[in-house]
Amino acid sequence: MYGIIGSAVGLGILFLWVFKKFKVKSTEGKEINLPPKEKSFTRYILGGTIFGLGWALAGACPGPMYILLGTGISSMLLVIAAAMLGTFVYGLLKNKLPH
Numbered sequence: 831m832y833g834i835i836g837s838a839v840g841l842g843i844l845f846l847w848v849f850k851k852f853k854v855k856s857t858e859g860k861e862i863n864l865p866p867k868e869k870s871f872t873r874y875i876l877g878g879t880i881f882g883l884g885w886a887l888a889g890a891c892p893g894p895m896y897i898l899l900g901t902g903i904s905s906m907l908l909v910i911a912a913a914m915l916g917t918f919v920y921g922l923l924k925n926k927l928p929h
Contacts, residue, residue, distance in 0.1 A: 846864065884913075895909055
């Protein structure tokens with residue numbers, strides 16, 4: 831698992847470096863611009879904790895939830911419903927959150 835995540839991080843760093851160095855353009859011909867993010871320790875700890883707790887409670891990575899449901903693990907219906915509810919609640923609260 832860490833090899834997959836590590837390779838994704840490594841490739842992300844490599845591609846971002848290439849985009850910046852060679853001024854890669856999007857399909858619309860616009861230069862890809864990556865504005866710097868506001869640094870805030872609390873928001874990353876809080877968001878990561880909520881995400882990690884949801885992942886731990888589900889007992890599965892968020893990506894293959896539908897595959898697990900397709901293999902007959904019916905408890906994934908609850909996990910998928912909770913993920914959709916969480917996304918909906920985030921959409922309602924998005925403008926009130928500090929990001």
